[in-house]
Amino acid sequence: MKRSLSTFYILLIGLISLAAIPPCHAFDLGEHLSINGFLSQGYIKSSGNNFLGDSQDGSFQLNEFALTLNSAVTDNLRLGLQLLSRDAGAEGNNDVLIDWAMADYRWHDWLGMRFGKVKLPIGLYNQGRDSDFLRPMVFLPQSIYDENKRTLVVAAVGGSLYGNFSLGRSGDLEYQAYYGRVDFRGDSGQARGMEQLATRIAQMKHLGAVTDIEADNRYVYGGSLVYTPPFDGLRFGVSYFTGQTDFDFDLGAARGDAQGTMKDFVVLSMEYSAQKWTVAAEYTEQTGDREVLGSDIPDGRSQGYYVQLCYHLLDQLGASVLYDVFYADKYDRDGSSFVAQGQPDFLGWRKDLGVGLHWEINSQWLIKAEYHMVDGAALQLPIFNPEGVERDWSYFVLKTSFNF
Template sequence: MRKQFKYIIIIVLSFGILFSFQTAFAGNVDIHGFVSQGYLRSSDNNFLNDSNKGSFEFNEMGINFGYDTGSDVTVGAQLFARDLGDFGNDKVSVAWAFGDYKWKSWMGFRAGMMKFALGLYNTTRDIDSLRTTIILPQSVYNEWYRDVSQGTKGAQIYGHLSLGYAGLLDYTLQVSGTQVPIDSGTAKFFLDRNSTVTTLDAIDVDTTYGAALIWYTPLDGLLLGVSGFSTNAKYTVNNSTAVIDNPDFRESILSVEYTLNRLTLASECMYTTSRNNVYLLSNPSIILVDDERIQNTNYYFSGAYRFTDWFEGGLYYSKSEAFYNGTGPDNELKDICLSTRFDISPAMVFKLETHFMKGLFGVDPGTDGTRDDKWNLYAAKVSYTF
C-alpha cells in the first residue's frame, strides 16, 4: 500500500511540474490524464489477476503532455502506471515520449518511444473512456502482450493521402526495437503456454518492422484496415540450457469498423505465423525441434449502441487459440462479452461487464487449484479523464 501511495504522489508531483511548465509556455502545452480503478471476479479459475476470489488489482493511471513549438514540430510524453495481478504494481514508467515533425499532410516523421500502430485500438487502449468495453477482445488485444505492443523505441513515417472520391488513406511505416523483461506479462504468458519450459532466462527480440494502413472509404462511417509486423524472437530457457528460436515471426491484422449514427460495428482477424526451432545451448547441433511451422488465427466481432447520452451497451464474441497447434479446451478461449457503460459526467465513466467463457487458454487455476473450462468473469470499472 505504501508503494502504491508513493507512485501516486510521484504522478501528482509530475502533474504539478507540468502545470508550472504549461504556465511558463501558456497556449503551447496540452496536459491530459486519466485514472481508473477496476474489479474482477470469476466463477472459476483466475484470469489476469486473482479473480476467483475477487481482486481490485486492476487499475491504471497516467498523465501526458504535448508541447507545440509553433512550427511543424511537436514533442510529448506520458507517464503511466498500472496494476494487473502480479504485474505493474503501480510502478511509474514512461509509456511514450517522442518528437513529431509534420512536413506535409501526406508525410510526417516521429522518433522516440512510441505505441505500435497495430489494429484499430492498440494506440488508444490506455484511454478507457474511448470505448464501451472494460476488457478489449483478448483474441487480438492480449493483455499480457501490452508491454510489448506499446512503448517501443524507434521511428515512424506517417501521412494522410487524399484519394478524392475514393476517400482518405492513413499510413504508418515503423521500425523499432523492443526490450522484453523476463518479469513482464509477455514472459508470464510464454511460460504458461509452454509446459516443457521450467525457467525463462532471457528474451531477445530483433529489430521489428511494421506497417499499418487505414482506408476511410467513400461510404460514410466505414473504414477498412490492415496492419502487421515482422521480427525474430529467441527465448533462452531451462536454466540457460536450451533455446527456443522463433525466426520469421509475422503477425497480420485485418480490420473493419462501421459507424452509423449511434451504432458501431467492428471486427478484426489476426493471423500469426512463425517457425519453431529448439536446440541445446551447450551444443547447438543437437536440435530438439527442427523448423516446425506454427500458426494461429484469432478473431472477434463486436457491436455497440448508444441508447442515450449517458448509457451505452455493447456485445462481442472473441475466439483465441494457442500459438502451437492443438485441440481441446487448453488450446482455445471463447468469450461472449456483454458490456454496459454509464457516462456519469463528461469526465467520469462507470462500466459493468460479464464474460461467458469457454476454454482454458491463458487461464490460471482457481483458489482450489483446479480449472473449469466453462466459467464466467465479472468486471466493474470507473474511470476519470482530464
C-alpha cells in the same frame, strides 16, 4: 517494490491534485505546453479460472494512471511524453513507465516522422489500448488485443513514418510504418509463458530449475493502412507486425537460452459508426515460433476474430455485446495436438461472449460494468492457473475512469 509503489503514489497524488484544480480540464501552460491525464480503477471477479491474476478471489489489481505532456514547438514539430502506471493482475505492479515519448516532425500531410518510443498501430485500437475511456468495454477483444502479449506489441523505441493521402472522390488513405525494439519486462505474460515452457522442456531434458529469466527483444517492425471511403462513419484497416525476442535464464549450475518469434501478425479491420451505434469487426492470424533449450516448439498459426456492437440507449448510457473467438492453431481447431501432449483439448480455443453497460457521467467520468462467459482456456490461461484450467468459466468487471 516499495520504491515503485511510492513512485506510483507520488504520481497518483500529483494527478489528483491537478484534477482537483477547477475547472477539471486539460492544463494549457501558455501557448505551447499542455498537460492531460487519466486515472482508472477496476475490480475483476472470475469463476472457474483465474484471468490475468488471482481474479477468482476478486481483485482490484486492474488500473491505469497516466500523465501526458505535449508541446507544439513549431508548425511542424511536436514533442510529447506520456507516463503510465498500470496494474493488470500479475503484470504491471504500478511501476511508472514511459508509455510513449517522441519528437513528431510533420513535413507534409502525406509524410511525418516520429522518433522515440512510439505506440504501434495494430488493428484499429492498439494505439489507444491503455485508455479505458476510449472503448465501450473494459478489455479490448482478447483474440487480437491479448493482454498477455501487450508488452511486445504496445510500443517500441525506434521510429515511424506516417501520413495520409487523399484519393479524391474515393476517400482517404492513412498509413503508418515502424521499426524499433521493445523494452521487454520480466513480469509480462510472454516472459512468464516462456518461463513456464522452459521449465517444462528443462524437466523433460532432466536439466535444473529455470530461474532468473531475462528477455531481450531484438526487433519489431510493421505498419498499417486505414482506408476511409466517402461513406460517413465507415473505415477499413489492415496491419502487419513481426517481432523477435531472445530469452536467457538460469538452470541451476548452467545457463539456458530460448528465442520467441511472433511473425506475420496480420489484422483486417472494419468499423462503422453512426450517431447512436458502432459496430466493429476484426480478423487476425499470427504465427508463433519458439526455440527453447535447443528444441523447436512451433506454436502454429493462430486465428481470431470478433464482432462488437455498441448501442447508445441514451446520450450517456451505452450497451455493448461482444463475441470474440480465438484458435491457438487454425489447422487444429479442436485442440487435438494438445490431447496428443496429454493436455486438455480446450487449450486450443477461447470463445468469449460478453455483455456490458457503460455510463458516461460527464465528458470526464465513466463507469463500466460487464459480464463474460468463456468457453476454452487458450491465450496463456494455464500461467494463472497452475493447478489446472477449466473449460467453462466467466468473469465480471466493474471499472471507472476519469480523464482530463
